[in-house]
Amino acid sequence: KLVSKNYPDLSLGDYSLLWKAHKKLTRSALLLGIRDSMEPVVEQLTQEFCERMRAQPGTPVAIEEEFSLLTCSIICYLTFGDKIKEDNLMPAYYKCIQEVLKTWSHWSIQIVDVIPFLRFFPNPGLRRLKQAIEKRDHIVEKQLRQHKESLVAGQWRDMTDYMLQGVAQPSMEEGSGQLLEGHVHMAAVDLLIGGTETTANTLSWAMVFLLHHPEIQQRLQEELDHELGPGASSSRVPYKDRARLPLLNATIAEVLRLRPVVPLALPHHTTRPSSISGYDIPEGTVIIPNLQGAHLDETVWERPREFWPDRFLEPGKNSRALAFGCGARVCLGEPLARLELFVVLTRLLQAFTLLPSGDALPSLQPLPHCSVILKMQPFQVRLQPREMGAHNPGQSQ
Numbered sequence: 329k330l331v332s333k334n335y336p337d338l339s340l341g342d343y344s345l346l347w348k349a350h351k352k353l354t355r356s357a358l359l360l361g362i363r364d365s366m367e368p369v370v371e372q373l374t375q376e377f378c379e380r381m382r383a384q385p386g387t388p389v390a391i392e393e394e395f396s397l398l399t400c401s402i403i404c405y406l407t408f409g410d411k412i413k414e415d416n417l418m419p420a421y422y423k424c425i426q427e428v429l430k431t432w433s434h435w436s437i438q439i440v441d442v443i444p445f446l447r448f449f450p451n452p453g454l455r456r457l458k459q460a461i462e463k464r465d466h467i468v469e470k471q472l473r474q475h476k477e478s479l480v481a482g483q484w485r486d487m488t489d490y491m492l493q494g495v496a497q498p499s500m501e502e503g504s505g506q507l508l509e510g511h512v513h514m515a516a517v518d519l520l521i522g523g524t525e526t527t528a529n530t531l532s533w534a535m536v537f538l539l540h541h542p543e544i545q546q547r548l549q550e551e552l553d554h555e556l557g558p559g560a561s562s563s564r565v566p567y568k569d570r571a572r573l574p575l576l577n578a579t580i581a582e583v584l585r586l587r588p589v590v591p592l593a594l595p596h597h598t599t600r601p602s603s604i605s606g607y608d609i610p611e612g613t614v615i616i617p618n619l620q621g622a623h624l625d626e627t628v629w630e631r632p633r634e635f636w637p638d639r640f641l642e643p644g645k646n647s648r649a650l651a652f653g654c655g656a657r658v659c660l661g662e663p664l665a666r667l668e669l670f671v672v673l674t675r676l677l678q679a680f681t682l683l684p685s686g687d688a689l690p691s692l693q694p695l696p697h698c699s700v701i702l703k704m705q706p707f708q709v710r711l712q713p714r715e716m717g718a719h720n721p722g723q724s725q
Contacts, residue, residue, distance in 0.1 A: 331432070331461055331517075335510035338518045338660060339594050346505040348656075353494045353507060354487075354515040355660055361490030362406050366664065367567055370671045373401050377672075378679050381711045388685035388708035391535055395528035395672075397422055402668060403523035407516055408471050409486035424467055425524055427460040433700070468516050472509065491515055519661070526589045527665045529701050531672055533587040534579070535709055536690050537635050538682050544579065544637060548677050549714070551575050556678065565674060567667050573674070578640035580669050584651035586635060587694075589665070591620035591702045593653050619650050620702070680711040 331337070338354060341347045362369075377398045381389065400422045404412055412418060431437065436453030440446050447454060475488045484490040495507040538545045555572050556563040565572050596615045603609060624632045628648060630639065652659035659665070676682075684690070690707030 330457070331428075332514055335508070335514045337514045339522065343599060343656065346507070349505075349507055350511050350515065351660065353491055353511070354519070356494070357487040357490040357515070358519075358660065358664060361484050361487050366406060367667060367671070369405050370402055370664075370668055371564065373398060373405065374668075374672050374675050378675050381676075382679065382713055385713050386683075386710050388710055390706070391709045392528060392532040392704070392706070395531045396426075396524060398672070399527045399531075399668060400425055400520075400524040403519055403664075405486075406664070407487045407519050408475075409488070411474075421467060421520075424460070424463050425520055428457075428464055428521060429525055431457040431460050435697075464517065465513070468513050468520075471516070472513060487519065488512065488516060522659075523661050523664065525701055526661070527668050529703060530583060530587065530589060530665070530669060532704055534583045534669070534673060535682060536692060536704055536707065537583060537586075538579075539684050539689055539709065540692065541635060544575075544635075545677065545682060548575055548579060548673075549681070552674065552678050567670055570670055573670075574641060575637065576670070576673060576677075578637040580666070580673065581640040581649060582635060582637040585623045585629075585649050586633075587702055588619045588623060588651040589659065590653075590700055591618070592700075593617040593619050593650075594657060596657060617650075617653075619653070622650055676711070679714060681714055683710040683712050685710055 332340075336342060336347065336350075338347070338351055341350070358366075377394070381394070397418075401413075401418055404418060404421050412421065431453060434453045434457075436451055437457055440451065440454060471488060472492070475486075475492055479489060479492060481493070484493065491512040492509070495509060495512055538548075551573055555565060570577055593616065596617070598609050598611050598613050598615060601609065601611050604615075609615070623629070626632055652662040652665070685708035690709075691705045693705065694702045695705055
C-alpha cells in the first residue's frame, strides 16, 4: 500500500475486473504499442553497451552493475521515449530506481511487512523508503505531464503515450470500473522496477555459469560463428529467427531453470476453497509458489542441480519450466526479458570471450540473505575481444 500511490499495482493488486483491465492495457502497450520499436531499441542500446565494454578490453568489470544500467536504459527508453536520452535523464532515473530497490529490500522494511504494527515506531529505513518513493513518483508524474502536453491522438511514441490514450477510452467490460491516470502511473512504476534488476540478474547468472563452463561458451561461439560468420559483429539473428541458435536458447532456458527470476513467485491467494496435493486450502489463503523448488524436482528433471543446457535441446522440455510464472499472474515483462536475454548474450558472445578476473571463479552460491530476487555474490569478469570469432575460451590469454 505504501508504494502503490493508492492505485493497486499489477504485481500485487487484487484479482478483479479492474485489475484485468489494468493488466490488459499494460500488456497491450508492451506488445502492440512498442511492437515495432522494441527489438531495434534493445539492439541499439546493447550495441552501445558492447562498444563501452570494447573500450576497456580485458579489464575486470563489475558486470552486474553494467547489466543493471543497460536494462534500466532499455525499459526507461521504451516506457518514456528517446527524449530521456536526449535530455541525459538516465543517470538520475537509474539512481532513483536503485534507491527504491535498495531501501525496499532492507531488513527494516522486510520486518514491517511481517509485523505491520512496527510501522508506527521510529524506523529510519521506512523514512528513507518514503523519500525514495517521493522521488520516484516525481519522476513519473513529470513524464506523464510532459507526455499529455505533446500527445497526438491516434499516435504513440512509447508505452506511456499508448497507456494515456488507453485510459481515455471507456472500459469495454461491464462492471470493471474506469482506468485512471494513476493506473498508468503505477504501470510505469511496475515496468521500471520490474524490468531492471530481474533481467540484469539473469544476465549476470548466465555470466557466472559460462565462466564455470568454458566448453559451453565455446560451443555457443561456434554456433554463432556458423550462423553469422566469424567476426561478423554487424550481422545479427532477428529474434523471430531465434530457432537458428538452439544452444543459445537452451542455455537461456537452463539459466532460468536454475536461477528463476523470482525463485519464490509473487504471492497469490485463493479466491475460493481449493486443494493442492490433498491439502485443503481455505478461501483467502496466501499461496507463495516455490518455482525454484519445482525446477529442482528430481521427479521431473534429470540431474536437476547440474548446469546442463543440452536438456533443453529435447523437444517439449521448455514447457516444464516456470521461470516467469504462469496463468493470470504470469510476468508481464516476459516477452521483453526473453528478447533482452537473447540479444545481449548474442552480442556479448559474438564480440567477447568471457574470462575470470583472477585465479578463482565466482561463486555459484547465491547471497544468503536476499529479498525477492536470488542475487549472486559480487564478482568481476574480463571481456576479451575475440579475434575473428575464433578464440577458444579454454585457452589462456
